[in-house]
Amino acid sequence: MNKHKTKFLLRLEEMIGKGSLFTAEQDMAPHLQDQRGRYKGNACAVVFPSSTEQVAEIVRLCQQEKVSIVPQGGNTSLVGGSVPDESGNSLILSLKRMNHIRSIDADNFTLTAEAGCILQDIQQTAADCDRLFPLSLGAEGSCQIGGNLSSNAGGVQVLRYGNARELVLGLEVVLADGRVWNGLRRLRKDNTGYDLKQLFLGSEGTLGIITAAVLKLYARPREIVTALVAVPSPTAAVRLLARLRAASGESVTSFELICQRGLEFAERHLEGCQLPLDAPSPWYVLVELFGGRADRSLHETLEESFGECLEEGLLSDAVIAGSETQRNKLWRLREGIVEAQKFEGASIKHDVSVPVSEVPAFIEQGAEAVMAMIEGARPVPFGHVGDGNIHFNITQPAGMDSAAFLARWEEVNAGIHDLVVSMGGSISAEHGIGQLKRTENMRFKSEVEIDLMRKMKSALDPTNLLNPGKVI
Numbered sequence: 187m188n189k190h191k192t193k194f195l196l197r198l199e200e201m202i203g204k205g206s207l208f209t210a211e212q213d214m215a216p217h218l219q220d221q222r223g224r225y226k227g228n229a230c231a232v233v234f235p236s237s238t239e240q241v242a243e244i245v246r247l248c249q250q251e252k253v254s255i256v257p258q259g260g261n262t263s264l265v266g267g268s269v270p271d272e273s274g275n276s277l278i279l280s281l282k283r284m285n286h287i288r289s290i291d292a293d294n295f296t297l298t299a300e301a302g303c304i305l306q307d308i309q310q311t312a313a314d315c316d317r318l319f320p321l322s323l324g325a326e327g328s329c330q331i332g333g334n335l336s337s338n339a340g341g342v343q344v345l346r347y348g349n350a351r352e353l354v355l356g357l358e359v360v361l362a363d364g365r366v367w368n369g370l371r372r373l374r375k376d377n378t379g380y381d382l383k384q385l386f387l388g389s390e391g392t393l394g395i396i397t398a399a400v401l402k403l404y405a406r407p408r409e410i411v412t413a414l415v416a417v418p419s420p421t422a423a424v425r426l427l428a429r430l431r432a433a434s435g436e437s438v439t440s441f442e443l444i445c446q447r448g449l450e451f452a453e454r455h456l457e458g459c460q461l462p463l464d465a466p467s468p469w470y471v472l473v474e475l476f477g478g479r480a481d482r483s484l485h486e487t488l489e490e491s492f493g494e495c496l497e498e499g500l501l502s503d504a505v506i507a508g509s510e511t512q513r514n515k516l517w518r519l520r521e522g523i524v525e526a527q528k529f530e531g532a533s534i535k536h537d538v539s540v541p542v543s544e545v546p547a548f549i550e551q552g553a554e555a556v557m558a559m560i561e562g563a564r565p566v567p568f569g570h571v572g573d574g575n576i577h578f579n580i581t582q583p584a585g586m587d588s589a590a591f592l593a594r595w596e597e598v599n600a601g602i603h604d605l606v607v608s609m610g611g612s613i614s615a616e617h618g619i620g621q622l623k624r625t626e627n628m629r630f631k632s633e634v635e636i637d638l639m640r641k642m643k644s645a646l647d648p649t650n651l652l653n654p655g656k657v658i
């Protein structure tokens with residue numbers, strides 16, 4: 187280690203205490219690699235501040251010493267956003283110790299949390315006060331709210347409550363020059379100029395470090411109805427969604443499409459994943475509704491709608507969960523798809539969105555395009571189709587060499603992204619840009635958009651201190 191680095195680390199240690207810093211390789215290892223094992227970087231240290239003031243001090247020191255900072259939450263990013271490059275010149279700033287709920291105001295339906303709070307803990311704290319914090323995703327047991335907001339996470343309830351961005355009233359942010367912006371307002375109406383918090387939401391740690399947030403809460407549902415529905419096609423699924431939204435007075439919270447191949451993979455490879463219907467179907471939908479009355483009224487509405495839709499051919503069968511255990515089993519089927527795909531070999535993945543009405547055409551044309559590129563490729567489209575988000579994963583042809591299949595990643599991505607953009611869609615629906623899609627994103631942004639993004643970056647972080655090499 188050179189002298190300059192040693193001096194820097196000593197000053198860091200003086201600032202925040204010895205136990206708040208990792209420099210040994212084995213301690214740093216879990217922070218240097220992304221959770222899919224696709225990206226591995228280096229860092230001079232991992233630091234664990236426990237207050238906003240400490241974060242600000244660290245930023246000022248890094249600015250002085252020209253050490254870049256990679257903010258890190260739960261490190262569950264699927265686009266390599268939370269790991270450093272290989273230079274070893276970055277400091278990983280983990281928000282893990284900033285994990286206090288600062289306050290909860292049940293009458294105002296708000297909760298103020300530090301960035302390092304685990305998403306599940308926030309959900310539980312809200313539930314303890316008879317409130318709902320609706321952000322919900324597969325990684326909720328380990329991802330942190332700061333990471334969720336910085337990546338504008340989506341998840342399974344966007345259809346009803348919006349993305350992470352829409353669940354925020356105020357933010358506290360440490361800026362690249364070490365100043366603290368206290369924007370922790372608890373207001374639903376505040377029309378006093380530029381909405382600065384939007385700059386930091388979804389900017390993946392490239393414009394500022396989020397240290398705390400005021401989150402919106404909702405009434406906790408009194409009735410939850412979950413069903414698995416067999417549908418003949420994605421077109422029928424989209425029509426079914428419209429019918430259920432109207433019939434239930436916009437109570438549909440989740441609407442997840444599952445293809446037969448994905449369900450077969452889950453049945454074949456995972457325990458506790460059995461189709462609870464009499465016969466297989468080409469497509470399924472997992473639908474969940476939240477209602478305000480504990481009187482089974484939503485259950486009855488759903489049964490009635492299913493009856494009508496059956497007659498019209500929009501569905502062929504359906505099962506409504508009769509208990510929490512059955513509900514969990516239905517969700518296990520949906521969540522098992524990604525896990526089960528691994529047993530079938532390598533996958534080339536896409537997290538894309540198109541307008542909901544275009545979902546059927548996209549799935550059909552996307553599958554045709556992929557099969558024309560790689561004979562025997564097995565598309566496994568699934569996801570949060572209620573908000574137009576499809577995880578368009580392609581499993582390798584049976585028996586093909588995995589490395590040869592994965593070597594086609596960029597070519598397949600490019601073909602699918604071209605199609606998505608031609609349909610007015612997005613090449614990253616919810617996972618963000620990180621390292622994975624940085625170059626690809628530039629291919630589709632207009633010159634004006636790129637220019638505005640660069641101006642924002644240089645206005646807020648002129649020395650490129652924060653999360654270099656990500657997003658832009």
Ligand code: FAD
Nearest residue numbers: 259260261262263267324330332333334336340341391396
């Ligand atoms: P990290 O991965 O640590 O960081 C994410 C980005 O935010 C990085 O760029 C990082 O530098 C930055 N960052 C982190 N904390 C801060 C901070 N305090 N201030 C500034 N920048 C910060 N995503 C979805 O959107 N929807 C899903 O349904 C979904 N499901 C998933 C399921 C699984 C099993 C897994 C592993 C991931 C899933 N993800 C999903 C992706 C991931 O969980 C989300 O992107 C999550 O929001 C990241 O949170 P994190 O705390 O792990 O952040």
